[in-house]
Amino acid sequence: MSEIRPAPAFSGESLLFLTDEQLRQGIEAMFFAYRGFTADPDRILEQMAYGRAHHRAIHFINRAPGTTVNNLLAILGVTKQSLNRVLRTLIEDGLVESRVGTVDKRERHLFLTEKGKALETRLSDAQRARMRAAYKDAGPEAVAGFRKVLEAMMDADMRHAYTKLRDTTS
Amino acid sequence: MSEIRPAPAFSGESLLFLTDEQLRQGIEAMFFAYRGFTADPDRILEQMAYGRAHHRAIHFINRAPGTTVNNLLAILGVTKQSLNRVLRTLIEDGLVESRVGTVDKRERHLFLTEKGKALETRLSDAQRARMRAAYKDAGPEAVAGFRKVLEAMMDADMRHAYTKLRDTTS
DNA sequence: TTGGAATGTCAACAACGCTGACATAAACTC
DNA sequence: GAGTTTATGTCAGCGTTGTTGACATTCCAA
Numbered sequence: 001m002s003e004i005r006p007a008p009a010f011s012g013e014s015l016l017f018l019t020d021e022q023l024r025q026g027i028e029a030m031f032f033a034y035r036g037f038t039a040d041p042d043r044i045l046e047q048m049a050y051g052r053a054h055h056r057a058i059h060f061i062n063r064a065p066g067t068t069v070n071n072l073l074a075i076l077g078v079t080k081q082s083l084n085r086v087l088r089t090l091i092e093d094g095l096v097e098s099r100v101g102t103v104d105k106r107e108r109h110l111f112l113t114e115k116g117k118a119l120e121t122r123l124s125d126a127q128r129a130r131m132r133a134a135y136k137d138a139g140p141e142a143v144a145g146f147r148k149v150l151e152a153m154m155d156a157d158m159r160h161a162y163t164k165l166r167d168t169t170s
Numbered sequence: 171m172s173e174i175r176p177a178p179a180f181s182g183e184s185l186l187f188l189t190d191e192q193l194r195q196g197i198e199a200m201f202f203a204y205r206g207f208t209a210d211p212d213r214i215l216e217q218m219a220y221g222r223a224h225h226r227a228i229h230f231i232n233r234a235p236g237t238t239v240n241n242l243l244a245i246l247g248v249t250k251q252s253l254n255r256v257l258r259t260l261i262e263d264g265l266v267e268s269r270v271g272t273v274d275k276r277e278r279h280l281f282l283t284e285k286g287k288a289l290e291t292r293l294s295d296a297q298r299a300r301m302r303a304a305y306k307d308a309g310p311e312a313v314a315g316f317r318k319v320l321e322a323m324m325d326a327d328m329r330h331a332y333t334k335l336r337d338t339t340s
Numbered sequence: 341t342t343g344g345a346a347t348g349t350c351a352a353c354a355a356c357g358c359t360g361a362c363a364t365a366a367a368c369t370c
Numbered sequence: 371g372a373g374t375t376t377a378t379g380t381c382a383g384c385g386t387t388g389t390t391g392a393c394a395t396t397c398c399a400a
Contacts, residue, residue: 033320134322145315152304
């Protein structure tokens with residue numbers, strides 16, 4: 001709790017929350033929290049030889065059914081080669097369906113099958129349960145702040161993708 | 171912005187922030203924000219054939235100089251074999267020093283060399299810069315909420331490790 | 341002093357990032 | 371319309387970093 005920085009005499013509002021010490025705590029909190037964030041889905045996934053990449057693909061295909069591979073690429077921020085491996089296994093296992101585009105035959109449109117939807121629900125439920133507990137613990141005001149900081153932490157293009165998804169009610 | 175859940179008539183406080191829709195937005199925000207969170211250090215690391223694992227090791231050795239391999243394992247939550255590979259390269263490259271324990275010769279105590287400290291500072295500065303900008307954008311109240319939700323999201327044992335680190339002023 | 345527990349190392353494997361090379365389809369140029 | 375360029379998606383191979391299994395060393399306790 002020691003502060004090495006001088007008190008800010010130039011502002012009516014204390015800037016103590018911007019000290020290196022406070023920032024370090026935030027960084028470490030982010031690290032540990034993200035582990036908790038992914039822990040429950042990870043446990044489910046490892047039973048079926050899938051990983052986090054499969055979860056992400058399933059999540060966003062569910063969010064935007066009919067999306068193209070290229071679209072998904074932009075959202076996930078990985079290379080198409082990397083995504084392709086994941087998609088191939090999901091298609092082989094009958095969780096995802098890939099339909100050739102009608103107007104542009106180069107494109108593949110992606111959909112979850114019933115089996116895929118079932119897994120998505122299972123993963124989402126697990127992740128939401130933890131999130132709900134955390135939200136409930138922290139209360140609505142804290143949640144608003146949480147969201148505000150997260151959004152400020154994103155890269156500009158990621159914030160774009162996020163905002164588009166956020167304001168979409170499927 | 172549509173809500174499928176009934177309004178909570180049983181509570182004075184609105185529970186709308188606990189709807190599945192709100193939770194999903196939080197989950198996606200967490201996903202995108204974490205990418206931003208690691209983006210700057212990642213760029214530095216890839217220049218020198220290191221990865222995120224090296225960053226984590228360096229960070230926590232800096233936080234707790236003299237820590238043992240076992241200790242680090244518990245904090246990082248990986249297997250010792252995985253950590254060992256990372257530590258070996260860091261030691262070979264002269265960023266980390268490993269000293270055999272005096273009271274228990276099985277243990278190895280880990281320290282950053284000057285070179286290691288230099289890299290740590292470079293990585294931290296990059297990460298803190300983004301964090302500081304996000305904090306500044308969001309304001310002190312939002313930051314308090316951010317921290318509150320993150321802490322509630324951790325696993326119990328991770329919260330232990332975090333709290334111990336948080337309350338340590340090196 | 342001997343057997344078991346704890347600590348750390350070495351070897352091999354899987355998930356999932358990456359780049360490079362390529363096939364196909366569409367779009368653009370002339 | 372023919373040829374070139376651009377866009378989309380697939381296949382092959384590599385690196386980082388997670389995993390489990392086997393093992394050497396050290397400590398401790400029966």
